[in-house]
Amino acid sequence: MLTSDPWLILLVVVPLLAAPVCVLVRNATAAWVIALAVSWSIFAIAIKLLIQVLEQGEVFYRIGGWDAPWGIEYKLDPLGAFVVVIIATIGAVVIPYAKKSVENEIQKERIYLFYTMMLLCISGLLGITVTGDAFNLFVFLEISSLSSYVLISMGQDRRALTAAYRYLIMGTIGATFYIIGVGLMYQMTGSLNIADLSTIMPAVADTRTVLAAMAFLTVGISLKLALFPLHMWLPNAYTFAPSAVTAFLAATATKVSLYVLLRIFFTVFGEVDLFATFPLQPVLIGMALAGMFLASLSAIWQENLKRMMAYSSVAQIGYMVLGVALATEAGLAGGIIHLFNHALVKGTAFLAIGAIIYSTGAVTLRDLRGIGKSMPLLMAAFIVAGLGLIGVPLTAGFVSKWQLVTATLEADMWPLAALILLSSLLAVIYVWRIFEVAYLRDSHLPPVKVIKKLPMSMLIPTWILALASLYFGTHATLTMDIAHTAARQLMGGM
Amino acid sequence: MIFKAPLLRVVTKIIVPPIILFALYVQFHGDFGPGGGFQAGVIMAAAFILYGLVFGVETARQAITADVTRIVLALGVLLFGGTGIVTMMMGAEFLDYSVLGKTPLAGQHLGILLIEFGVGMTVAGAMVTIFFTFAGHGKDGNIALDQENEGEGND
Numbered sequence: 001m002l003t004s005d006p007w008l009i010l011l012v013v014v015p016l017l018a019a020p021v022c023v024l025v026r027n028a029t030a031a032w033v034i035a036l037a038v039s040w041s042i043f044a045i046a047i048k049l050l051i052q053v054l055e056q057g058e059v060f061y062r063i064g065g066w067d068a069p070w071g072i073e074y075k076l077d078p079l080g081a082f083v084v085v086i087i088a089t090i091g092a093v094v095i096p097y098a099k100k101s102v103e104n105e106i107q108k109e110r111i112y113l114f115y116t117m118m119l120l121c122i123s124g125l126l127g128i129t130v131t132g133d134a135f136n137l138f139v140f141l142e143i144s145s146l147s148s149y150v151l152i153s154m155g156q157d158r159r160a161l162t163a164a165y166r167y168l169i170m171g172t173i174g175a176t177f178y179i180i181g182v183g184l185m186y187q188m189t190g191s192l193n194i195a196d197l198s199t200i201m202p203a204v205a206d207t208r209t210v211l212a213a214m215a216f217l218t219v220g221i222s223l224k225l226a227l228f229p230l231h232m233w234l235p236n237a238y239t240f241a242p243s244a245v246t247a248f249l250a251a252t253a254t255k256v257s258l259y260v261l262l263r264i265f266f267t268v269f270g271e272v273d274l275f276a277t278f279p280l281q282p283v284l285i286g287m288a289l290a291g292m293f294l295a296s297l298s299a300i301w302q303e304n305l306k307r308m309m310a311y312s313s314v315a316q317i318g319y320m321v322l323g324v325a326l327a328t329e330a331g332l333a334g335g336i337i338h339l340f341n342h343a344l345v346k347g348t349a350f351l352a353i354g355a356i357i358y359s360t361g362a363v364t365l366r367d368l369r370g371i372g373k374s375m376p377l378l379m380a381a382f383i384v385a386g387l388g389l390i391g392v393p394l395t396a397g398f399v400s401k402w403q404l405v406t407a408t409l410e411a412d413m414w415p416l417a418a419l420i421l422l423s424s425l426l427a428v429i430y431v432w433r434i435f436e437v438a439y440l441r442d443s444h445l446p447p448v449k450v451i452k453k454l455p456m457s458m459l460i461p462t463w464i465l466a467l468a469s470l471y472f473g474t475h476a477t478l479t480m481d482i483a484h485t486a487a488r489q490l491m492g493g494m
Numbered sequence: 495m496i497f498k499a500p501l502l503r504v505v506t507k508i509i510v511p512p513i514i515l516f517a518l519y520v521q522f523h524g525d526f527g528p529g530g531g532f533q534a535g536v537i538m539a540a541a542f543i544l545y546g547l548v549f550g551v552e553t554a555r556q557a558i559t560a561d562v563t564r565i566v567l568a569l570g571v572l573l574f575g576g577t578g579i580v581t582m583m584m585g586a587e588f589l590d591y592s593v594l595g596k597t598p599l600a601g602q603h604l605g606i607l608l609i610e611f612g613v614g615m616t617v618a619g620a621m622v623t624i625f626f627t628f629a630g631h632g633k634d635g636n637i638a639l640d641q642e643n644e645g646e647g648n649d
Contacts (some may be wrong), residue, residue: 009578009588017575020568065590 005052007045008061008074008130011084012140014038015123019116028111032099035115039091039122046081046088053081054482061130068132069193075132079336079486083129083259086343089468090251091122093347097461098244101354104452105156105242114154118248120147125256134182134268135192137260141178141224144256145171148249152241160240163233170223170233177220184213185268194263198270205272214278217264225257227321228291231314235298238310243354246306250313251347255339258320262332265324266490275327284325289419291318296426300433303364305353308430309346312389315423316342322416323404330407332487333480338400340479344469345388345397351462352382359454365437370447372438378459379438381466386431388469391424396469399476403483506548513541521614525603531610535617543625551629560626563619570616577608 018038022031053059053076061074076084095118102114124144131137149171153164186192188209189200204210219230226234234254238246265274275281295314302308320342323335355378356371357363372379388397401420408416472479521534546554578588585593591605592598 004587006582006588009582013575013578013588017572017579020571023564023568024572026564061587063588065587065592 004061005049005059006061007049008059008076009063011042011045011049011130012074012123012127015042015119015126019119019123022112022116022119026112028103028108031112031115032095035095035098035119038119039088039095042122042126043088043092046085049076050081050085050482053078054485060132069191069196072136073132073193073195074130075195076130077486077489078482079259079262079490080129082336082340082482082486083256084126086255086340087122087125087129087252090248090343090347091118093461093464094118094244094248094251094351097247097351097354097458100455100458101244101358102242104358106154110154114151114242117147117150117154118245120144121151121248125252128256129259132194133192134185134194134197135179137194138175138179138182141175141260144253145175145224148245148253151245151249152237154245155240155242157240159236163236163240167233167237170230174220174223174230177216177223179220181213181215181217181220184209184216188213194268197268201269202271205269205277211278214269214274218261218280221257221261221264222287225254225261225321226314226317228287228295228314228318231291231295231317234314235307235310238313238350239304239307243306243350243357246310247347247350247354250309250350251343254313254317255343258317258324258335258339261321262324262335262490265327266332270490270492281325281327284321285416288318288322288325289416289423291315292322292419292423293426296423296430299430300426302430303366305356305363305365305368305434306350308434309349309353312349312427312430313346315427316346316389318423319401319404319420322420323407326407326411326413328407328411329484329487329491330403330410332490333483334400334404334407336486337403337476337479337483340483341388341396341400341469341472344465344472345385345395348381348385348462348465348469349389351458351465352378352385355454355458355462356382358458359450359452360448361451362448365433368437368448369441369445370438370443372435373447374450375454378454378462381462382438383431383435384466384470386434388473390427390431393473394470395473396476397473399473399480403480502548506544510541510545513544514538517541517614517618521611522607524610525606531613532617534610535614535619536621538614538618539621539625542622546625546629551626555626555630558622560623563623563626566615567619567623570612570614570619573612573615574609575612577605577612581605 015038018034022034025031049059059076062068063072063074102111106114121144124140124147127140128137128144131140149164149168152167153161182192185197188204188207189197191197191200223230238250241249292315295311295318299308299311299315302311320335320338323331323338353363356368356375359375360368360371362368384395388395391397391401401424405417405420408414408420517534517538520529520537521531524530524534542554542558545557581590581593582588589609592601594604595601
């Protein structure tokens with residue numbers, strides 16, 4: 001019998017219980033203080049657990065004292081711990097930032113609801129990552145999704161409601177497909193525990209039911225992941241959501257979906273040679289490439305900064321899925337490291353955009369002439385993020401693209417390597433458009449006016465993420481080691 | 495929309511208390527017979543929704559205000575999670591009720607009763623809130639749905 005580590009359950013329970021407390025106090029400042037305390041303590045717990053997992057191996061928890069596979073088991077391995085740290089870091093950075101940003105964008109009497117939903121969303125995302133039970137995963141998927149629909153609908157623009165509704169429909173279809181997949185697997189195996197499923201799976205892998213389950217799971221999760229043809233909900237949701245929400249969701253929600261995809265492919269179906277029996281690789285590579293190119297092309301034509309970055313996110317998801325689709329240790333490591341690096345980079349970009357909206361009230365390129373002169377410190381952070389999106393050396397984006405290119409070369413797929421580099425050139429174009437407007441265009445005209453001075457509580461979080469992306473771009477050993485350990489463990493099953 | 499028909503009003507007045515009583519029965523007898531927190535919460539909410547349908551949302555809102563539903567909603571979740579925290583403090587795992595009583599059996603009994611009550615509170619609060627928000631059409635001050643539906647025609 002394995003011993004339970006109480007920190008693992010606290011990771012999920014603390015934000016889950018802090019949320020109703022926020023509803024009871026019903027005060028914007030008090031709710032913010034609660035959310036801040038919770039997000040920082042979760043960050044501390046996440047770091048502690050990551051160190052523990054790396055040094056001593058997996059951490060377990062048995063809910064209600066029931067042994068797996070009958071009871072619900074929580075389980076943290078290096079991959080899970082890595083994703084937990086990403087969620088906790090972004091949460092700890094976004095909550096302090098949110099105070100001013102939210103006061104500016106959301107009606108005062110609804111702010112407490114914002115923090116309630118934020119805590120629920122954090123709790124749901126962490127739950128997905130730590131649970132070792134396929135059905136429990138669905139429950140947390142719904143907790144995080146429902147709270148993110150509410151968060152998106154809180155945007156100032158009325159179109160936020162339609163965006164949230166569209167995401168609700170697509171997200172619900174995704175979650176339904178997931179649960180249909182889980183149901184079909186349960187039909188064949190009689191188990192919901194992920195570790196248990198993976199041991200039973202080889203015996204029933206050839207049945208049509210399991211193939212159908214596989215298809216439902218892949219499509220369902222791809223919807224939540226916003227993998228290319230299923231990404232239609234994402235641009236509007238990110239564009240019209242409150243800035244802090246966009247930053248948080250862009251850096252965490254799709255990443256957690258990728259984690260679920262990895263779990264299904266390499267843990268649940270880990271004992272089955274999935275990629276050999278199922279034409280998964282060409283499909284995934286095709287969708288990833290289509291996303292990388294078409295979404296980057298769309299990003300180039302966008303006037304709205306938030307929408308541009310949203311399309312860029314769809315493209316970046318393509319890179320991660322490409323790494324996964326290679327189904328080699330190097331490829332998975334590339335996908336996993338890009339998951340982390342992109343969270344930092346896109347987090348920085350969306351925090352910077354939120355700060356621009358706060359200070360100037362503008363978000364379209366044509367209204368932001370000379371923003372680099374009006375807000376030099378902030379735009380510098382944005383440019384760091386932009387360079388990271390391209391994958392310029394010294395930024396975190398370079399590390400992951402390097403790893404991905406190496407992985408494709410190792411797998412003898414050099415055309416893919418060329419395509420990765422080519423699609424990065426598209427990122428150069430949209431980042432250049434921002435750079436040109438911010439620093440070069442019509443420099444004889446007065447730059448855009450700063451209406452409200454940017455508070456430190458928004459500038460510092462933006463720079464923390466920007467510096468983190470520079471740090472992990474130059475000191476990649478730590479993150480690469482974790483990504484390789486996680487990838488090795490995932491591949492170990494095959 | 496308030497029903498003027500006296501028969502409806504009288505019957506509603508008569509059956510609302512038994513519905514609430516039945517909800518409590520389903521709630522607290524759930525560990526021996528069919529039922530439990532979710533069913534009980536829905537039945538409890540049905541009593542208020544029926545009252546709201548017949549006597550109008552405004553009248554029903556006087557009986558159960560938005561503040562009450564919100565607090566009940568939040569307390570239910572806290573009761574559920576709080577039970578788990580208490581079992582952790584008593585040295586067991588989260589939601590391991592065995593430590594709550596003198597014997598594991600008594601503990602399990604008490605634990606399931608507590609968390610099911612939490613579920614019932616939250617479900618009842620949520621159902622009533624959802625109904626009143628839609629039926630109130632923005633009168634609760636939260637969502638101005640009627641503005642959103644402009645131009646889509648009435649049916």
